[in-house]
Amino acid sequence: MLNLAISVIPILLLIWMMTKRNALPSHVALPATALLIGLLQLVYFGTSSQLLAANVISGALSALTPISIIAGAILLNRTLNVSGAEDVIRQWLEGISKNQVGQLMIIGWAFAFMIEGASGFGTPAAIAAPILVGLGFNPLRVAMLALVMNSVPVSFGAVGTPTWFGLGNLGLPDAELLDVGRLSAIMHTVAAVIIPVIALKFVVNWQQIKRNFVFIQLSIWSCTIPYVWLAQWNYEFPALIGGAIGLTLSILLARYNIGLEKQTTSEEENKATTLPFHVVFKAMAPTLLLILILIVTRIKQLGLKGMLNDATPLLHLNLGFADLHLSQALIIKLSNILGTDTSWAYKTLYVPALIPFFLVVLISIPLLKMNKTQVKQVVSDTASRIKTPFIALVGALIMVKFMMIGGEHSPIMTTGNAFADLIGKNWQYCAASLGALGAFFSGSATVSNLTFGAIQQSIAHNVGLPENTILAMQSVGGAMGNMVCINNIIAVSTILGIANKEGYIIKRTVIPMVLYGVIAAVVSIFI
Incomplete structure (x- = not known):
């Protein structure tokens, strides 16, 4: 019991620090929590200082993955903004529909759904949210909408990585893994009837939602019907193809005002928003190129994915404190950090930073005819924005590393097992919550599945629950934890x-997350 209390207290403290009235910023609260957990590991759990130091190095370096993606997304966003391309895209979208709900569903739901299917790694919000802000929506409200909307497709994000890779170490036959994907898709699809509506409430009022409810549901189902159908026989493409179909249908529905509240516009306004095709195409070219590169580098059958993940050794050096490995695909890996089994790796070409974000930005500079002053402004804006988040992410990832030290007796495993022991045969109602906890800690549905998949499998066997259903709930939990x-x-x-x-954001997004878990639990009873 004391082990459980010691494991849980730092997390409760973190939540309190970040949600109290005068909340501490994440770049203060997260490093402080990491320090506290480190002290507890040293003093109470008896972890060696050498192992703690190795995990500090690994955790700090792990921040390079999210921060490089963030930097790439900001670079592209600022490029589109400074060059004027963002204004053109805004005018084009307004030409499709001036209806706010229509714009939010096309970009925040269907477009983000497709991007999640292609890439994952938090890129949907990174790409979709700035477009919505460019349309005049409040940034804070858009952030909450983007986080909540980007949950349904996540189990099949990055061409199914959370499913085939996240649960791939459990020794399941392919047919069972496919069944887990099928069950999770059904749970997600039922939740999707309600969750996007709640997300919209962050930005627009209930009256607007009611007046456009038919379009909202048509847009939702245009993504989820092909999504759940594809999941019956494949766990790689449901989100990618479902999102592409849904985006196309949502644009067509909005274009012909199907299910949307009628809005009167003058002839002058219509002319003002009608732009020549070549102007729109040029402004959209960086985003279209981004999507194209994401798709061709994520689909295994095209061959590029294998090349970008080629682990064939190219170079090996002993740095004194660790062994450095460099592969043919420029995968950088440190092993045996400070003589421990702690390691770190960065997939230089596969992490969506250099390819596609930085690459697309380099192509966009001449394409959009940007001058040196504009380029300097883009770089300066990006550099100023990533300093504080880098500190926060370093704190978060060191905290996660500390929580996972100890294997079966680590704080994170102790917490998960304690909940399972407490709830027993009623675990089915809480399984998704453990998956969400993993995503909250690690920042990834895939890592949540890797971390807790084995626990969920063991609990299912021990208490006599259907293994595939519990693993599907783990997958759904990891996805809803994105919020x-x-x-x-x-x-x-x-x-x-x-x-x-x-x-502030966590206090508000936790409500739809809890509702998501309830829906998943109810659906699991019937399936």
């Missing part, structure tokens, strides 16, 4: 220029 995931909140806040609102 309160600290990494994602910091990322979208940074990209939108929001400061010190992480606690």
Whole structure:
């Protein structure tokens, strides 16, 4: 019991620090919590200082993955903004529909759904949220909408990585893994009837939602019907293809005002928003190129994914404190850090930072005819925005590393097992919550599945619950945990220029997350 209390107290303290009236900013609260957990590991759990130091190095370096993605997303966002392309995109979207709900569903739901299917890594919010802010929506409200909307497709994000990779170490036959994906898709699809509506409430009022409810549901189902159908026989493409179909249908529905509240516009306004095709295409080219590169580098069958993940050794050096490995695909890896089994790796070409964000920005500079002054402004804006989030992310990832030290007796495992022992056969109603807890800590549905998949499998066997159903709930939990995931909140806040609102966001996004878990539990009873 004392082990459980020692494991839980730092997390409760972190939540309190970030959600109290005068909340501490994440770049203070997260490093402070990491320090506290480190002290507890040293003094109470008896962890060696050498192992703690190794995890500090690994955790700090792990921040390079999210911060490089954030930096790339901000660079692209500022490039589109400074060059004027963002204004053109805004005018084009307004030409499709001036209806706010229509714009939010096209970009915040369907477009983000497709991007999640192609890439994951928090890129949907990074790409979609700035477009919505460019349309005149409040940045803080858009951040919350983006976080809540980006939950349904996540189990099949980055071409199914949370499913086939996150649960791939459990030794499941392919047919069972497919069944887990199928069950999680059904749970997500039922939740999708309500969750996007709640997300919209962060930005527009209930009257607007009611007046456009038919369009909202048509847009939702245009993504989820192909999504849940594809999941019956494939766990890689449901979100990608479902999102692409949904985006196309949502644009067509909005174009012909199907299910949307009628809005009167003058002839002059219509002419003002009608732009020549070549102007729109040029402004959209960086975003279209980004999507194209994401798709061709994520689909295994095209071959590029394998090349970008090629682990064939190229170079090996002993740095004294660790062994440095460099692969053919420029994967940088440190192993045996400070003589421990702690390691760190960065997939230089596969993490969506250099490819596609930085690459697209380099192509966009001449394409959009940007001058040196504009380029300097873009770089300066990006550098100024990533300083504070970098500190927060370093704190968050060191905290996660400390929570996972100890294997079966680590604080994070102790917490998960304690909940399972307490709840027993009623675990089915809480399984998704453990998945969400993993995403909250790690910032990734994939890591949540890797961390807690084995626990969920063991609990299912021990208490006699259907294994595939419990694993599906773990997958759903990891996806819905995106709403309160600290990494994602910091990322979208940074990209939108929001400061010190992480606690405020968590207090509001936790409500739809809890509702999501309830829906998943109810659906699991019937399936």
